[in-house]
Amino acid sequence: MQARTNELIEHDVSLRPFNTFGVDVRASMFARIGSIERLQQVLSDVRVIAAPRLVLGGGSNVLFTRDFDGCILKIEIPGVQCEDAGESWRVRVGAGEGWHSIVERLIDDGKPGLENLALIPGSVGAAPIQNIGAYGVELAERFDSLRVWNFGAGSLQRMTSDECKFAYRDSVFKHQADRRLIVDVTFALPRKWSPVADYADVAAELRQRNVTQPQARDIFSAVVAIRRRKLPDPLVFGNAGSFFKNPVVSRQQRTELIDRHPSLVSYDIGGGRYKLAAGWLIDACGLKGAVRGRAAVYDKQALVLVNLGGATGAEILALAREVQDAVRARFGIELDPEPRIIGHAAVA
Template sequence: MNSDCKPLANYPLRERNTLGFEVIAQWALPITQAEQIPQAITWAKNAGLPHRILGGGSNVVLPARLHGLTLLMDIDFIEVLENHAAKTRLRVGAGANWHDFVRWTLDQNYRGLENLALIPGTVGAAPIQNIGAYGVEVKEYIDAVEAYDCQTNQWVSLSKTDCQFSYRHSIFKDEPNRFVITAVIFDLPKVWQPRVSYADLANHFDNRAIETIAAQEVFDAVCAIRTQKLPDPKVIGNVGSFFQNPVISNQQLRSLKAQFPQIVSYPESTTHSKLAAGWLIDQCGFKGMQTGNVGVHDKQALVLTHRGGGNVGELLGLAGQIQKRVKETFGVDLIPEPIFFN
C-alpha cells in the first residue's frame, strides 16, 4: 500500500462533525485524489472492516467511536468544462467547500446557485440529500455525479436520472456507502432569473421589480437571512434542520387546518403538501428548551443544538421527545434529516 493510502488509527473527528461531539474514528484516511479510493476500499475489505464516507460532517450524527475505515473527502478542485452562450459546465471535486464554490461561481458571474449560499459542507455531499434552500434544490443544476462504486469496484458516472433526486433524497441515501463521490458536474444555464418568491427573500426584496435584482444581491440576502436565523456551528454545535418537513396528503392537511387554522404548509404536488416542521415543534413548546447539554434553538425550532460535553444519547433522547409530542398533537411523524452512523 502507498504511504498516501495508509489509514491513520484512532483519528479524532471533533473538528469534522458540526455537532461538535467528541468522536474517534478507528481508522481514517484523508482522500485528496480519487486514485486512493480503490486501494482504501480493498484495505478495509481485507481487514473485514466497514467503510464510511465523511465530508464536512454537517449532516451526520456520529457515535463516540466510529468503527471501521472513515474516508475523509478532501478532493478539492474546480474545472470549467464549457463556457458559452447557452451555459457554463463545471466539474468540481467532492471535497471542495460548498459555500466557497457558490461564492466562486458568482465571482465569475455564473448564476443559479445563489439561493444555496452558506449551506455548510462539501460539494460531494450536496447530491446525497439533494440540498435545498429558499425555493431551490441542487438537482436543478447537477448534470452528473462521478463516483467509485464499491459494490462493483468500478468508476461510474451517474446521470441526473440515475441519481433519482427528490426532496432531501437520492439514490445515495438508499444505498449508503456504495458510491464514493469524487466529483460533481454542474450545468449553469446563461438564461437566468432571480428566485425570490420564498417568504424571507420576498420580504427582503419587498416587491422590487424582478429584473432589477442581481444574483450577487440574492447571495448577500440569503447569507444575511441565514446568519440571523441559524446558529453558527463554530459557536453552537448543530446539523441545521434536524427533521425533514413532513409531506402529507391534502386531505390530511384539510382536517389539520380545521383543528389548527394557523398551521404552516406549502404545496408539494397536486395531491400532497409539506408542513413546516419547525412550526409543529414550536407549537409543542420546545423552542428555546435546554435539557442537559443539548437543546432546541431559540430562533428556529427545527435546529437541535449541542453546547459541548454532550453525546449522541442525549441528543436522541431530546429528538425522541419531540417526535412523540408532535405525533400526539398533530398525528404527524417527524423524520430526522441527518444521517446516523453507528
C-alpha cells in the same frame, strides 16, 4: 503496498473537528482521500477491506452517537473545470471542494445559478446526497451528472439525474448509503440566468435593501444575511441545520389538521400534497427552546437541535426522539430526521 498505506491511515482519531455537532467520538481508522489513486491505495489495505467504511465530507449532516469502529474516508478531492455547453455552463467540481466557496467563486466568475444555496455548510460531494435545497432552489435544478466510485464494482461510474432519483431532501444515495463515493459533481448553470427571488424571506430582504432588479450577487448577499440571522453558527452551538424534514401530507390530512389547528403553517407543493412546517409543529408542542442537559431545541428555530457544549450524540438523539414523540402524540404526524444518524438506529 501495506508499508505505504500505513502512512495514509491514521488510528484512533477524534472526530470532534469533523462533525458540526461537535460530538466527541473516535474513529479507529481515518484516511484523507485527495484523489482516486489515493482512494484505491487506501481501499487495498487489508484492515480497511475488512472494516466498515464511512464516507465523510464536512460532517454537517451527520450525528455520531458512538465511536466508529471502522475507517472514515474523509473526502478532499479538489478541482473546478468549466466548459461552454451552449445554453449552459457545464462546471465539474471535485467532491472535496467547500460548497459555499464554490457558490461564491462561480458567481464571481460570471456563472450564477447556485446563489440561493449560499452558506450551506459542507462539501460539494455531499450536496447530491440529500439534494440540498434552500430559498426556492434545489441542487437537482442545477445538476448535470456526477461520477462515483462504486465500491462493489471497484470502478468509476457516471450517473445522470434520473439515476440519482432526486426528491425532497432525498436521493438514491440516502437509501444505499456507503455503496458509492461521489468523486465529482457536474453542474449545468443556465447562460440565460434569471433570479429566483419570490421566496418570502428573500423578497423581504431585497425590498429592505431597495433592490428591485436583483443580480446573483444581491441574492447571494441576501441569503447569507438571512441565514446568519436565523441559524446558529456551528462554531458557537454545534448543530446540523434542520434536524427534521418538513412532513408531506395529503389534502385531506391537511384539511383535518387545519380544522383542529387553524394556525398550522403549510405549503401547497402540487399534486394534492402539502408540506407542513415542522418547526411550527415542534413549537406548538411547547418544545422550542427546550433544554435537556447539554442538548437543546434552538430557541430561534425549533427545527434545529443544538449542542450547548459537550453533549453526546446519544443525548441529542434522545432529544430528537422526545420531539418526535411529542409531535406524533399531538398531531399524529411522523417527523423524519434529515441528518444521518451513525451508531444507533435512525429515529424514524
